[in-house]
Amino acid sequence: MAEKVLMKGNEALAEGAIRAGCRFFAGYPITPQNEVPEYMSWRQEEVGGAFVQAESEVAAINMIYGAASTGTRAMTSSSSPGVSLKQEGISYMAGADLPCLIVNVMRGGPGLGNIAGAQGDYIQATRGGGNGDYRLIVLAPNSVEELGNFPKMAFELAEKYRIPAMILADGILGQMMEGMSYNFDPIDPKTLPAKPWALGINDGSRGKNMVSSYGLAEGELEKMILKRAERYALIERDEVRYEERFTEDADVIIVAYGISSRAAMAAVNALRSEGVKAGLFRPITLWPFPSKRIAELAQSCKAMLCAEMSLGQMIIDVKLATAGKIPVHLYAKPGAFFPVAEEIAVAVKSVLNGKKDFLFNLADLAEKADNTCHKPENKICKEGTLL
Amino acid sequence: MYQGVRIAGFGGQGVVSAGVLLAQAGLVEDKAVSWFPSYGPEMRGGTANCSVVISDTEVATPVVCAPDTAIVMNEPSLPKFEPMLKSGGLLIINSSLIKSKPTRTDIKVIYVPCNEIAEEVGSLRTSTMVALGAFAGNTGAVSLDAIENAMKKVFKRAKPEMIALNRKALEAGAKLKAE
Numbered sequence: 050m051a052e053k054v055l056m057k058g059n060e061a062l063a064e065g066a067i068r069a070g071c072r073f074f075a076g077y078p079i080t081p082q083n084e085v086p087e088y089m090s091w092r093q094e095e096v097g098g099a100f101v102q103a104e105s106e107v108a109a110i111n112m113i114y115g116a117a118s119t120g121t122r123a124m125t126s127s128s129s130p131g132v133s134l135k136q137e138g139i140s141y142m143a144g145a146d147l148p149c150l151i152v153n154v155m156r157g158g159p160g161l162g163n164i165a166g167a168q169g170d171y172i173q174a175t176r177g178g179g180n181g182d183y184r185l186i187v188l189a190p191n192s193v194e195e196l197g198n199f200p201k202m203a204f205e206l207a208e209k210y211r212i213p214a215m216i217l218a219d220g221i222l223g224q225m226m227e228g229m230s231y232n233f234d235p236i237d238p239k240t241l242p243a244k245p246w247a248l249g250i251n252d253g254s255r256g257k258n259m260v261s262s263y264g265l266a267e268g269e270l271e272k273m274i275l276k277r278a279e280r281y282a283l284i285e286r287d288e289v290r291y292e293e294r295f296t297e298d299a300d301v302i303i304v305a306y307g308i309s310s311r312a313a314m315a316a317v318n319a320l321r322s323e324g325v326k327a328g329l330f331r332p333i334t335l336w337p338f339p340s341k342r343i344a345e346l347a348q349s350c351k352a353m354l355c356a357e358m359s360l361g362q363m364i365i366d367v368k369l370a371t372a373g374k375i376p377v378h379l380y381a382k383p384g385a386f387f388p389v390a391e392e393i394a395v396a397v398k399s400v401l402n403g404k405k406d407f408l409f410n411l412a413d414l415a416e417k418a419d420n421t422c423h424k425p426e427n428k429i430c431k432e433g434t435l436l
Numbered sequence: 437m438y439q440g441v442r443i444a445g446f447g448g449q450g451v452v453s454a455g456v457l458l459a460q461a462g463l464v465e466d467k468a469v470s471w472f473p474s475y476g477p478e479m480r481g482g483t484a485n486c487s488v489v490i491s492d493t494e495v496a497t498p499v500v501c502a503p504d505t506a507i508v509m510n511e512p513s514l515p516k517f518e519p520m521l522k523s524g525g526l527l528i529i530n531s532s533l534i535k536s537k538p539t540r541t542d543i544k545v546i547y548v549p550c551n552e553i554a555e556e557v558g559s560l561r562t563s564t565m566v567a568l569g570a571f572a573g574n575t576g577a578v579s580l581d582a583i584e585n586a587m588k589k590v591f592k593r594a595k596p597e598m599i600a601l602n603r604k605a606l607e608a609g610a611k612l613k614a615e
Contacts, residue, residue: 053468055589057458081475164476225498226456226471228463315496387499 053228058218059084061197061229062202063092066124066150068231068236072098073116073123075109080164081220082154085126085295106131110138110151117147118260120247122204122238126147126152128220129170132178140179141214144262145278146246148207150200151215152300153187153226154223155174157385165385166308171362174217182274184281186288187335188215189306193227201233206288208244210280217335219358221308221387248342290333291342293380295321301397302346304367305356306332308387315390319399327397335363340370347371352400354408356380356393361409376400381409437467437492439577440500442517443564444485445509445530447478450564453590454507455486458568460586461578462490466605470498485510489578505575507567508534510552526614528570530563546570553608562605569609575611580606 056064063085066074075090093100098117103109109125116123127135132153142149155170157163169366174187186206190196196218203214248258264270292310295317296302305313310331320327330346330353332339347353352375355364361379368377380396382388396407405413441458445451455471462469481514487500505526506517511534521527523542532551535539547569572578584603587594 053463055456055471194519219470221498224473224475226459226469227495227498228469297604311496311498321469387501389501390497396570 052248053230055226056193056197056229057084057224057226057363058193058196059223060088061193062126062152062218062223063088063214064124065197065231066200066283067098068235069098069122069204069232070236071122071124071150071200071204072096072238073107073113073121074098074101074125075101075107075112075116075123076125076127077103079110079128080132081156081166081223082126082152084223085152085154089312106134107138107184110142112144113149113151114138114142114147117142118248120244120249122150122241124150124152124200126154128156129167130156130157132170133173136173136179138179139185140177140181140183141262142213143177143179143183143185144181145260145303146211146347146405147213147260148204148205148211149213150203151213152215152218155217155219160166161383163205164220164221166358166387167226167383167385168219168307168309168358169360169383170217171335171357171359173364175338175394180270183277183286184212184336186210186212186284186337188214188216188290188334189333190216190222191307191310191331192217192224193229193418196222197229198232206284210284211246212284217307217309218386219394221226256379274388285337286336289337289339289341292329292331292333294329294331295326296328296330296350297345297384298326299349300326300351301354301400302328302330302350302352302356303356303393303397304330304332304343304363305388306335309356309382312388312390314391316356316393316397319390319394325392325397325401332363338366338370340366342368343367344435347374350375351376352376354378354380354393354396354400356388356396358385358388379409380407437577438574439490439505439575440503441487441488441507441571441577441597442485442500442503442520443488443507443509443567444483444513444517445564447480447482447484448530449509450543451507451509452484452486453574454564454568455488456587456590457583458488458490458571458578460590461582462488462588463541464582464585464589465578467491467578468493470495472498472500483510483516485513485517502537505571507571509564509567510534511536513539526571526574528574530567532563543594546574546612548609548612550609554605557605557608558601562602565602566609569606570612571609572606573612574614580610594600
C-alpha cells in the first residue's frame with residue numbers, strides 16, 4: 050500500500066472524486082464542507098474539468114443535472130441545510146435516472162442548527178427527501194480513508210444502476226485529518242465506457258436521446274417507476290455493504306454508522322476487556338440497508354443498541370429488520386454532540402441489566418415532561434406554553 | 437501507546453498547526469493518528485484548540501474529551517482544559533503568558549516559559565514549538581526527528597534555516613522535565 054498522507058476528510062473526499070473521474074463540480078459554500086469546493090476550485094482546473102461556485106444550492110444541483118445528462122461524472126456537495134435546498138433537484142435526477150454524486154457533510158439541525166457534526170439527515174437521505182417514489186444509494190464512510198475512496202464506488206454504482214448516489218458524512222469526518230491512502234489509481238474519464246443514453250453531439254449514428262423525469266401519457270409513469278423498481282430490487286439484493294466486529298458471540302450488538310461507529314468500537318473494546326460480550330455492526334450502505342444480515346444476527350444476540358447522533362433515525366430500519374424478535378435500544382446524541390464511548394459502554398450494560406442509564410426512551414421523556422409542566426391540569430400547559 | 441492531546445491558545449500562536457505537526461510526526465513513525473480542530477465561531481484574539489491522537493492501534497474517537505496531555509498556551513485555556521485532563525495526565529503550561537496556577541493535584545505539570553525560550557532561540561514565533569518539544573521530551577509519543585521530518589512535509593516551502601531554528605526550539609523545550 051502507498052505511504053499514507055495526512056489529509057483532511059473534506060480534501061480526501063474532493064481528491065478522491067477527482068481521481069474517480071469527476072470532471073464537473075458545482076456547489077455553494079457552507080460549513081463544515083467548505084474545503085470540498087475550495088479544493089475543487091483549483092483542482093478541477095488542473096485536470097481539465099469544470100468548477101462552478103453556483104449562486105445557490107438549488108442552482109448547483111440543477112447544474113449537476115445538466116452535466117450528468119451528458120454522461121460526465123458530476124458532483125455537488127453541501128451540508129444539511131444546503132442539502133435540504135437541493136432536494137427538488139435530487140428528486141428530478143432520480144426521476145430522470147441520472148447518475149451523479151451528492152455529498153452531505155452533515156451538521157446540526159433542524160433549520161440552521163449549528164456547524165458541528167451530526168447525523169440528523171438519515172431519514173432524508175434514505176427515504177428520498179424530495180417528492181416522489183425514489184431512492185438514492187447512500188454510502189456512510191467512517192474514516193478519512195473511506196471518505197477518499199468512496200467517491201469511486203459511488204460513481205460506479207450510480208452509473209451501473211443509473212441512480213443518484215449520496216455520500217453521507219458529517220462535520221467531524223469532514224474536518225478531521227488522518228492518514229490517507231487511495232486504493233485505486235486515478236481514472237481518466239476518457240477511458241470510461243461510453244454511455245449510450247447520454248446527451249451530446251449526435252453525428253447521426255444514433256437515435257434521439259432524451260433525459261426527462263416525467264411521463265405524461267396514460268400509464269407511462271407507472272411503467273417508468275416499475276422499471277426503476279427492478280433496479281432498486283437488484284441494488285437491495287446485490288449491493289449491500291457492512292462491517293462486523295465481534296458479532297459472532299455477542300450478547301449485545303451495537304449498530305452504528307459513520308463517525309458514531311468509531312465511538313461504538315471504542316466501547317466494544319472496553320467492554321470486551323471487562324468480559325462483556327459486545328459487538329459492532331456498521332452499515333456502510335444505508336440504502337440498501339443490510340436488513341437481511343441484521344435479521345440473521347437477531348437470531349444469535351440478545352439485544353441491539355443503536356448509537357446515533359440524532360433522536361433515533363437508523364433505529365427504524367434496525368427495528369424493521371429485527372421485526373420485534375429482540376429488543377432494540379437507543380443511545381442518542383442529538384444536537385451535534387459527539388457520542389462518548391464510555392457512555393455507550395454504560396448503555397450496553399444497562400441493556401444487559403435492565404437499567405436505564407444512557408438509554409434514550411421517549412416514554413421516559415413523556416413521564417419526565419408530565420412531572421414538570423405538561424400535565425393537562427398544569428396552568429402553563431393550558432395556556433399553550435411548552436417549556 | 438496511546439496519547440490523546442489537546443493544544444490550545446490564542447489564534448495566531450500556531451496551536452492548530454502544531455497539532456497538524458504532531459499528527460504528521462506520528463504518521464512519520466507509522467502510528468495511527470488523527471487531528472481535529474475546533475472550528476466554531478470565534479472572534480479575533482479568541483482561543484483556538486485542536487485534538488490530536490497518536491496511537492499504536494486504530495484511533496477510535498478523534499475528539500479528545502479526556503486528554504493524556506494538554507498543552508495550554510494562553511491564560512483562558514488553562515481553566516478550560518485543566519478539568520478535562522485524565523488523572524495522572526500531563527499539563528504543559530506556557531508560563532510566559534499564564535500567571536494562574538493549576539488547582540488539581542492528581543496531574544503532572546510542566547511550566548515552560550515558551551516565549552522567553554523562543555526569543556533566546558531566535559524568534560518568538562517558535563514559542564509553540566518549544567511546547568511541542570516539551571511534549572515530545574516528556575511523553576516520548578513522538579521523536580524530535582519525527583517532528584522535524586513532519587515540518588518538511590507540512591510546510592513544504594519552509595527554508596532550511598527556518599527548519600533549523602524550529603528544531604532548536606524543539607530541543608530547548610525537550611530539556612524541560614515534569615516536576
